[in-house]
Amino acid sequence: MKNYWRVLGAVGAALVLAACGDSSQTAPAGSSTAPGTLAIDPPFRIASLDAATFAAELAASTTGAELLAVAGTPTCGVDFYYLKFWTVGALATETTESSGALMVPTGGSGCSGPRPIVLYAHGTNANQALNIADITNPSNTEGALIAAMFAAQGYIVVAPNYAGYDISTLGYHPFLNAAQQSGEMMDILKAGRTALPQTLAAATSDNGQLFVTGYSEGGHVAMATLRALQAAGATVTAAAPMSGPYALEAFGDALFFGSVDLGSTEFAPLLTTSYQHAYGNIYTATTDIYSPTYATGIATLLPSKTPIDTLFTEGLLPETALFDSTTPVVPGQAALTAALAVPDNPANPDTPLFQLGFGNPYLIVNDYRVSYAADAAADPDGAVPTATAGVPLAATAPTQTLRNALYVNDLRNGHWAPTAPTLLCGGDQDPTVFFSVNTETMAAFWPAQVAAGLITVLDVNAAPSGPFAKIQTGFIASQAALLAYYQSADGGGLSLAAAQAEVTENYHTNVAPFCSLAARSFFGNFAGVQQ
């Protein structure tokens, strides 16, 4: 019996050991919520693709194949990490977890070792669940774009999803809030640099070179980030804001005077919600701005987990009618009344586009439109409606609260100019973010830097010339091919006019890969990585 108990004792000992034998591998969440701190360290790798597999996966879809044709064959594999980090919302008290991507090139020479970082800001996305790191999601086209364009060519890519998206519990998105969004970019950059040595691709490291870029909303964010990094004394190797609404006051004025851009009914709620959270004075009730048809719930409508097309079909948002087609009459102000009329100049090729912005039901009430326009007429922007030398902002801060918010976030603000080489890329027929009002206004605002070659302006739609001629040729050819496609049986056999309308609708999106290629080519002048 004595031996019997000894054996049982051994079993008991084994049990005690077993109780202590839990797995030692953990992913502790940091206790600090300081901006730029990783919330999960090390970050989770969503996927690891070698160059051949990534190329094959892109080639498997039509859009992927088109991207591959522009971006070129991947020379590096890419590891896609899901960064979770801490940042703040529009107010310093709004601590929130945010997320984004760390894309790490992998492979042999030119793909591992010390590599430059591309800090990228994505364009407006109505999908609240957006995760730009999730390369396994076919709808994540912008994630695929930056992976193919930059990471697969040897750049480490860091890109936020933005506060208000994905896991963020902020409850709104600080849309076009220059201070918040540039701060979040700097936070994810810090988090990405912390995470990089701890990834499964630790053979790839930061070489200290930093390139800042972004598209559309992200173009504004990229430029604001360049300004913030410069102010913080950080080194930026080069920057390439693309198709961004940089001159926000001018852009807003153009829009309220009737030059309504495509996508404005999506941008308006994002913008007013963002600025209401930041400044608290945009409206007392949403009905101050929005028609009763849409006012209820609009402050929390976007971003949404419901597809935006569903929001349109459910009548929660008009597709294009930003303003009332019955335009306001402002007593005693004939010029202002005329300026608020539905555009009807047959000589302006954009007139049909602008007319789409008027209808019934409409999003923004006439009284609000008049209040904005009156302020713009009394204290005009330097670029809109009439450009002046140096295109300054309004002479004094606007009194209309939305216009003042645009003024505050206008990137002509802050008495600054880029000190790093900067490429401003876009397409001059862009119906969503007007090239002339934004990119050309900024170029006019910084004439000395443009003349010195520090700032390069590229219109991918212009007649091919100079170092980006191949890219311009490619873009123009792609537009022609798209037009032909929509007229073909596969594309629906549309009439020329209908096909042209489709091309116009997709113009802003189609510029993105070509400007991104131009940005990569531009960065290659300084990074010494493959272009």
Added chain:
Amino acid sequence: MKIDTRLLIGAATLLCALPAAADDQVYDNSFRLGSLALFYHTSAADLEGPYVPAGVNFKAKDLETLYVGLVRRVSSAFDVELALGYPPLSKVEGRGPATVGSVPYNGEIVSSARWLSPTLFVEYKFLPESSKLRPYIGVGVNYTAFYDRDSTAQGNAGLGGPTRLSLTSSLGPAGTVGLGYNVSGHWHVYTSYSISRVDTNITADTDGIERSTRIKFGPQTWVVSGGYSF
């Protein structure tokens, strides 16, 4: 890790508390030592959770380990056996796509764990006690707990980073058939074939991303052992 030690303590107490036969020519207790071949017969649903490609599955690799058995004679026809094994390090093989992304998966050893898996049998022995050869059958209950759970480097690569595995303990039925041979006096040799049912929920936590599935094992064990009765 939570292990219900009450089960083992209860089993040991039961063994010692059972009445022994009064016959002086037989022995009340036996201690058996031998080799145990374990065939897992894994069946699992595909791993579910964020960022998991379709078809990612597992299979536990068969193995051999040390067998320890403690047997208490209840009567001439009935024994109670507590069957133990030295907790083996079970290796789990990836099954499914050849690669997850570009990381090799199918056939790779993705994780390992040790099992503490005691089984308590009540066994009926055929033929008289004086027989040299006595076949027996038994039914019982198996308790399985997992510890030393580790995702391998290959598992971490496939799942996306350092991964913490948790597996729930299992309580299930067991059955056995065997044959005992009385070599001489205190010494016997035995062979047996047993089957039990083990169900566990496995959760893989990779840097805060949780994926899970339910694995059913029908572990079958073949034991060859020597026994000493006292």
